Amino acid sequence: MSKPSKRPHNDPRFVLHQQQPRANKLGAQQRRICQADPAFRKALEARVNDPRRFAAFLAGMPSYVRLSAPCDRCGGFRRRTRDRACYTCHLNRGRENFERMKAGLAPKVKQSRDGYLDMLDRQRREKNDEFIIKEFGRISVRWFPTGRLEVIYPDGYVEPDLSKVSGQRVWELMEMLPELKDALIWAGWY
Known part of the structure; x- marks a missing residue:
């Protein structure tokens, strides 16, 4: 049987906000609530591990610098405030599709459904x-x-x-x- 957590899963103090202080994805709605409610701000700040991330979040900055943990893929130190993802990798990931989306076209699919099913079949056969x-x-x-x-x-x-x-x-x-x-x-x- 699992141990009960020290903190309640849903804090009853924030029911009227219809938003719980969660640190996995920081968004504009949480920032507005933090500006209006100091208790929500304090609870959210306790859940965010990096104080630089929380300061950038409150200032409305899209990224912050995290020198303690460089990106495994590109070695960059700049992180997205919203979800702690590498900012450089995030920008490079969708560059080619971004131009298509601005033009109103669907992004290119890297693999068809049949190709994906064929790959799964080959992997199963190898296993x-x-x-x-x-x-x-x-x-x-x-x-x-x-x-x-x-x-x-x-x-x-x-x-x-x-x-x-x-x-x-x-x-x-x-x-x-x-x-x-x-x-x-x-x-x-x-």
Whole structure:
């Protein structure tokens, strides 16, 4: 059985606002309530972990700087006040679709429904250990439905995914093992 929380899930003091002080998404409605009700402001401030985020939220700023935790993807320090997402990644994510939306066109879909279902089927088949194995001289190759190529070298070393190996290293391996080139041609990689 779960432990009861120390704070009530819905604070009865804020029923008339029809909004509870939640810190996961900070919006304009919460800012207006904070300006009108000091108790709501204090309760929300207690739930927001970063004081710089809360100060930027009250000032109406779209972003704030968080030096303690850079973005994993781009290394930036600027965060969105609303949801703590990386501001640079957020701007770059929708740039191409933004122009289409301004023109009144629907954003481009990156993958069709049939393509998505095909990908799920291939992943399921790979999970069920479906693959084609083929010998090329001293090496053995397994080709999986998702396109992953597993190579077993003569010394017994297994490369689980050749796509993760640098191109320079693959060229070096092809010079050492010419049969690897035949395997890549067979798999449609060369």
